[in-house]
Amino acid sequence: MIERQAGPLAVVLGSAAGGGFPQWNCGCRLCRLVRHGDPRVQPATQASVAVTGDGKDWLVVGASPDLRQQLSQTPLLWPRTEGRDSPISGVVLTGGDVDVIAGLLVLRERQPFTLFAPAALLKVLAENDVFNVLDPAVVRRVEIAPLQPISCGGNLTLTLLPMPGKVPLYQERAGATEPEAGPSYAALVQADGRNIVVATACADISPAVLEQLRGADVLFFDGTLFTDDEMIVAGLGGKTATRMGHVPISGPHGALVRLAELPARRILLHINNTNPILLRDSAERRQVEAAGFEVAFDGMEVRL
Numbered sequence: 001m002i003e004r005q006a007g008p009l010a011v012v013l014g015s016a017a018g019g020g021f022p023q024w025n026c027g028c029r030l031c032r033l034v035r036h037g038d039p040r041v042q043p044a045t046q047a048s049v050a051v052t053g054d055g056k057d058w059l060v061v062g063a064s065p066d067l068r069q070q071l072s073q074t075p076l077l078w079p080r081t082e083g084r085d086s087p088i089s090g091v092v093l094t095g096g097d098v099d100v101i102a103g104l105l106v107l108r109e110r111q112p113f114t115l116f117a118p119a120a121l122l123k124v125l126a127e128n129d130v131f132n133v134l135d136p137a138v139v140r141r142v143e144i145a146p147l148q149p150i151s152c153g154g155n156l157t158l159t160l161l162p163m164p165g166k167v168p169l170y171q172e173r174a175g176a177t178e179p180e181a182g183p184s185y186a187a188l189v190q191a192d193g194r195n196i197v198v199a200t201a202c203a204d205i206s207p208a209v210l211e212q213l214r215g216a217d218v219l220f221f222d223g224t225l226f227t228d229d230e231m232i233v234a235g236l237g238g239k240t241a242t243r244m245g246h247v248p249i250s251g252p253h254g255a256l257v258r259l260a261e262l263p264a265r266r267i268l269l270h271i272n273n274t275n276p277i278l279l280r281d282s283a284e285r286r287q288v289e290a291a292g293f294e295v296a297f298d299g300m301e302v303r304l
């Protein structure tokens with residue numbers, strides 16, 4: 001009997017934005033609720049998605065600083081033999097923010113895998129000696145050009161899709177008021193003719209972005225803030241979502257409106273700890289779900 005081969009599988013290793021949920025130094029209402037175990041909220045680690053096409057080799061999209069904890073919580077990614085082993089064959093970097101790259105330091109125990117990144121992000125690593133803990137003789141660094149599909153292990157194909165974004169926080173010039181364009185990408189991962197897109201940072205859903213996302217069967221999309229001025233209103237920061245490189249969920253230019261026409265299964269990811277969609281019974285959560293969007297959570301499995 002020929003068994004039908006199961007399609008690709010995506011596992012949300014982390015669903016939160018930079019800082020996680022709760023964030024160590026945040027006493028906002030939601031962070032307090034989750035610290036006290038309120039059943040309406042669930043703790044979340046910083047954004048990362050693992051994808052497999054064949055159930056054997058996995059590509060990790062985004063190396064979150066919480067990667068060690070995420071791997072501990074995910075039996076699918078545990079070693080399969082008694083010696084040193086990992087099902088992770090590749091890691092792709094989609095941006096230079098700390099919540100995308102710091103997890104590389106967690107993978108420093110001389111385990112071979114391939115690190116895929118565009119030139120600008122390989123430069124960030126090359127300029128920071130601490131990343132030399134990933135011995136290039138063990139961890140191969142492969143430069144990928146945007147929009148150029150590359151085979152990346154198992155039967156997965158990876159393509160970086162350019163997204164409107166901004167330079168990582170640590171590269172912003174002091175006193176800058178405008179966002180400076182910087183390397184920011186979505187990862188398109190394909191297997192068995194199925195398309196998964198992971199886009200954790202997108203500052204503007206332009207017609208070009210919509211075109212790139214149109215072929216997705218599953219779209220994990222930037223759900224950082226519900227309203228553009230959420231951090232300002234909460235008294236927790238001076239920047240709008242857009243200024244931080246993240247289009248808001250609501251509003252005329254927001255994800256709910258702009259992504260409404262896409263046929264994909266749409267899942268909001270990279271959710272900031274101030275975002276009311278984290279609260280299961282909030283009006284905002286109901287609004288998102290009524291619009292046909294799901295809210296990612298740590299451990300969420302999406303089979304295609």
Ligand code: MLT
Pocket residue numbers: 017018019097098099169201244245
């Ligand atoms: C962001 O997406 O704006 C980042 O998470 C900021 C960071 O944590 O480096």
Ligand code: MN
Pocket residue numbers: 017018097099100270
């Ligand atoms: Mn981030």
Ligand code: ZN
Pocket residue numbers: 023026027028029030031032273274
């Ligand atoms: Zn908070």
